[in-house]
Amino acid sequence: MDWSGLVQAVVWLLLILDPLGNLPLFMAATHDKTSAERRKTFTLATFVAFLLLVLFMLGGITVLNLFRVTLADLQIAGGLLLLIIAVRIVLFGHWGADEEEQTSVVPLACPLLTGPGAITATLVLQATYGLALTL
Numbered sequence: 036m037d038w039s040g041l042v043q044a045v046v047w048l049l050l051i052l053d054p055l056g057n058l059p060l061f062m063a064a065t066h067d068k069t070s071a072e073r074r075k076t077f078t079l080a081t082f083v084a085f086l087l088l089v090l091f092m093l094g095g096i097t098v099l100n101l102f103r104v105t106l107a108d109l110q111i112a113g114g115l116l117l118l119i120i121a122v123r124i125v126l127f128g129h130w131g132a133d134e135e136e137q138t139s140v141v142p143l144a145c146p147l148l149t150g151p152g153a154i155t156a157t158l159v160l161q162a163t164y165g166l167a168l169t170l
Contacts, residue, residue: 040164047160051152052084060147063124076139083144084153091154092161092169106155113151120146 061080065073091098099109120142160169 037164037168040168044160044164044168047156048153051156052148057143057147060124061143063128064143076143079139080143080148083140084148087145087149088153088157089170091149092157092166095154095158106151106158109154110151113146116142116146117150 061077065076068076099105157169
């Protein structure tokens, strides 16, 4: 096993996923929840983000080619979605989702954790190091 590649992949994904930078957004999205509800929201968001990354790693290029979407298109769409979420949080002080499942998936799991940067990084890591190391 290529240990330097594994370390590089872990550091790269850790920097792109930015768990500490997303913490204030998590707190804003779950400001009115109890500790148990926050834990459930965190677990669901992490699971959905992991599932999305694995799905894009296994079939992302095929799906993007099928719909003729480039990685640049994906980055622009993700950036616009993040902008809409940021404006909504600034204007209303919170995301405003009614159910915790909605808060877990949007905006926490996608696009904050599994955004265009994480998807692109996963696809590049798979092309560079292979499926096993990236997974």
